[in-house]
Amino acid sequence: QLQLQESGPGLVKPSETLSLTCSVSGGSIISSSYYWGWIRQPPGRGLEWIGSVSYSGSTYYNPSLKSRLTISVDTSKTQFSLKLSSVTAADTAVYYCARRGDAYYGRAFDIWGQGTMVTVSS
């Protein structure tokens, strides 16, 4: 059973870089059938797609975050990562990593991590 687990600092200072890692266990990250993505949810608000990465390193970003965003994959560690620079309080949210099963679930996110809360505050 594939599982995803987010990790990273829970508190980031304004103007600094938010860095999170998603560890994939119980399965391979190397497959053309899947993409690996990040979604966030500010407290009390809705979901926002952040971006996705393929196992080969192709990246796709939310246009509103693109200038500050880097998503990468490390297949040797079965991990993928998120870096969001120049953060402000508006970036405070629960950050989820998720698998997008294109070949099986028509570009839907079928497996999610439990989420990790990141607060931007000095």
Place this chain on the structure above:
Amino acid sequence: QSALTQPPSASGSPGQSVTISCTGTSSDVGGYDYVSWYQQHPGKAPKLMIYEVSKWPSGVPDRFSGSKSGNTASLTVSGLQAEDEADYYCSSYAGSNTFVFGTGTKVTVL
């Protein structure tokens, strides 16, 4: 890339049906049959309920059904049960490997 529009709330009594709408544009909902729906209980991660407008992942009861007409997709929950009380989000492919989520709907079982 604007969020898809959903009603803030919906409700129904046990056994009844409730339908949630999800309105986008021809660049997302209307342009692709890649609409999915997610259920989220408080403090939990979202769970995929419907993909490709109307298909069920394994383990999801067929009380949940999806449809689409033009730029609006819909999720219907039939035979409401207490455990269906949750937030529901739609999502759509928006081209160029980008995605957009809906604003979310809180479903209350009366």
